[in-house]
Structures are given as structure tokens and as C-alpha cells.
Amino acid sequence: MASKLTQLQSKACQASKFVSKHGSAYYKQLLEQNKQYIQDPPSVEKCNLLSKQLFYTRLASIPVRSEAFWKELDYVKHLWKHRQELKVEDAGIAALFGLECFAWFCAGEIVGRGFTFTGYYV
Template sequence: MASKLNQLRSKAAQASQFVTKHGCAYYKELLENNKKYIVDPPTVEKCQELSKQLFYTRLASIPGRYEAFWKELDGVKHIWRNRKELKVEDAGIAALFGLELYAWFCVGEIVGRGFTFTGYYV
């Protein structure tokens, strides 16, 4: 256990040194590349205004997303009604998609539990 702690400390020290050497240059390059998104002057009032704009823009997009959801649902209903005409390839793709979703949820659960299969730390 102590050797793993020492390894972790050395890796953390290496990461810290890397960030110390390259972090400032990365920060400056990032700001330079995204200069068009920076609002001048950067005041608290401007940040609050932008925050409100984002919130109300998202709020205004709800009806469009709502309509798109119902259009997608109608498409699924249409496919379900005409399932007798469904090709094997389409059914296979749908099955693989469902299997992939299930696998991602299982992997997510395992990762969330700290890579344990039982959920208990031994």
C-alpha cells in the first residue's frame, strides 16, 4: 500500500511539474485562439448579462426541441406500426444500438462503484 502511495505521489509531482512548465503557454495559446469569444471589458455585470442571455436563449429553444421530440416519436410509431415490413438489417442495427446502450450503462455502473463488480470495497 505504501509503495502505491509513493507511486501516486511521484505521478502527482510529475503532473505538477508539467503543468508548471507548460500551463502558462497553453493558457495564453487558448486565449489567443479563442479571442473572438472574449468580451471586453470583462466585468461582473457583463458576465451576468451573458449568463441571462444564455439562460433565456436556452429557454426559447425549448419549443423547437419539443417539436423535434414529437417528430422523432412519430417516426418511431410509424416504424412500429409497419414492423412487418422492417428489414433484418434495420432490426439488427436497432438491436446493436440497444445492446450498446445497455453496455454503456453497465460500464458506467461499474466505474461509478470504483471498478468493483459487487459494489462493496473489500
């Protein structure tokens, strides 16, 4: 166990050195590549304006997303009515999707409990 801890410490030290050596260059490159998204000069007023634009743009997209949801639901209803014609591949994809949703639910429950598996805090 002590050797694993030493290994972990050395790996963390190597990663820290790598980040300190190459981090600023990566940061500058990232900003240069995305400079069209940067508001100049940065100000509180501009940040407030952008956050309001984002909020109301998302709010305006609700009808479009709602319509897409109802189309998907109609498609699922159609599939359910004609389930005799359903292929094995489609059923397998649906089963995998359901399994993935269940796995994400379980992972969310574990995270919500503070990464404990029993639900009790130790």
C-alpha cells in the same frame, strides 16, 4: 501494492511537472485562439447580461426542440407499425442504443451512491 503506489506517485509527479512547465503556454494559446468570445472589460453586469441571454435563448428554443422530439416520436411509431420491414441492422442499432442507455443509467446509479457497488457506505 506498495510498488504500484510508488509508480502512481511518480506518474503523478511527472504529470504535475509537465503541467507546471507547459500549462501557462497552453492557457495563453487557448485564450488567444478564442479571444472573439471574451468580453472586455469583464464585469458582473456583463456576466449577468450574458447569463440572461443564454437562459432566454434556451427558453426560446424549447418549441423547436419539442417539434423535433415529436417528429422523432412519429418516426418511431411509423417504424413500429412497419416492423415487418425492419432490417437486422436497424434492430441491432436500436438494441445497442438501448444497451447504452441502460449502461449510462447503471453508471449514474453508482455515481449517485458515492461510487459504491452495494449501496452501503463503508
